[in-house]
Amino acid sequence: MNNAQAMSRPDILEPANWTPPRTVATRLGPVEFAEYGHGPAVVSLHGAMGGCDQSRILAQTAAGEGFRYIAVSRPGYLGTPLASGAKPESQADLIAALLDELGEEAASVMVVSGGGPAGVFFAHRHPKRCRSLVLLSTIATAGGPKPPFAFRVMQILVRIPFFARRIQKKAGVNLKASAARSITDPEILERTLADPETAPLLEALLRSASERMAERMDGTNNDIRNCCYEFPLEEIETPALIAHGTRDPLLPFEKHALGFQRRLRRSELITLEGGEHAAIFTHRDMVRPAVMQFLESTSGRAA
Numbered sequence: 001m002n003n004a005q006a007m008s009r010p011d012i013l014e015p016a017n018w019t020p021p022r023t024v025a026t027r028l029g030p031v032e033f034a035e036y037g038h039g040p041a042v043v044s045l046h047g048a049m050g051g052c053d054q055s056r057i058l059a060q061t062a063a064g065e066g067f068r069y070i071a072v073s074r075p076g077y078l079g080t081p082l083a084s085g086a087k088p089e090s091q092a093d094l095i096a097a098l099l100d101e102l103g104e105e106a107a108s109v110m111v112v113s114g115g116g117p118a119g120v121f122f123a124h125r126h127p128k129r130c131r132s133l134v135l136l137s138t139i140a141t142a143g144g145p146k147p148p149f150a151f152r153v154m155q156i157l158v159r160i161p162f163f164a165r166r167i168q169k170k171a172g173v174n175l176k177a178s179a180a181r182s183i184t185d186p187e188i189l190e191r192t193l194a195d196p197e198t199a200p201l202l203e204a205l206l207r208s209a210s211e212r213m214a215e216r217m218d219g220t221n222n223d224i225r226n227c228c229y230e231f232p233l234e235e236i237e238t239p240a241l242i243a244h245g246t247r248d249p250l251l252p253f254e255k256h257a258l259g260f261q262r263r264l265r266r267s268e269l270i271t272l273e274g275g276e277h278a279a280i281f282t283h284r285d286m287v288r289p290a291v292m293q294f295l296e297s298t299s300g301r302a303a
Helices: 052-062 088-102 113-125 149-157 161-173 175-182 186-193 198-209 214-226 257-263 284-298
Strands: 022-026 029-036 041-045 068-073 107-112 130-136 240-245 267-272
Touching (some): 052 198, 052 284, 068 088, 113 130, 186 198, 240 257, 240 284, 267 284
Antiparallel strands (some): 022 029, 029 068
16 A cells, blocks of 8 residues: 555544534533543543644544543633633643543543643542543653744734635645654654555644644643643652653653653653654554553453
8 A cells, every 4th residue: 555545544534433523511611522432431632733633633543442532622722712721730620520521430541742731630630530641752841842933923824814724735735744844764754654544644633733723822822831830740649651752852752751750650661762753653553552451451441
């Protein structure tokens, strides 16, 4: 199967049983989410420039059947207003409020990149409701990446419809070039784009990041502000699985992956050799089985 065929799999991108995004009014404010599957609940949380569409892609990339996946738009993204919870502690409480609305007593939480603070504080503030944490290329401590000047320009332009359409069109013209900005090793890039299941998921992520960009900016700027937080990792008893690339340029392995491992009391580290910030795609053959085994064991359903 060639790259063009791999990056056009509607069965991978749109599983029939995913619900359309909907918004519920929790006691702490509106929350947008989509869901799929049956079994123990797993809350999936996107990173910067995300939304429930990207939370869904995270669940499809890193996990598999047998769970009820709840793909959330964090505050400031798409259908969840920033007023529903700007601080990580408030976002953690919002997850608990959403679980109340959905009739779930407890859940595992799977996060990527800038979604980390919400997941970590959920485990800290609601330990009896957090079965486990899956931390994928996730920020672990204060001092995340600083946005370049080009980002400041872009966040102005995307609020102008003409420029927003131009940016979206440009992003869709050459998806391989877009992917190459996140996967700089040519061999790893080619291998990833040739994978018939992973390539469409990566394509979906790249496309989504250029769609409805203005509706993702409040949340992204809020995530940047929240990078100054120091997390109470030593106080968390929840079991955690960490998967992180050794060449992550945004969240360096030594500071973040090893930071989690040193400070969390119950953690397991999956080292993704040569992986960058998109390691959940480039090293999916390692990530997915490890995540599934971990979710099974922490949900009480291990064989």
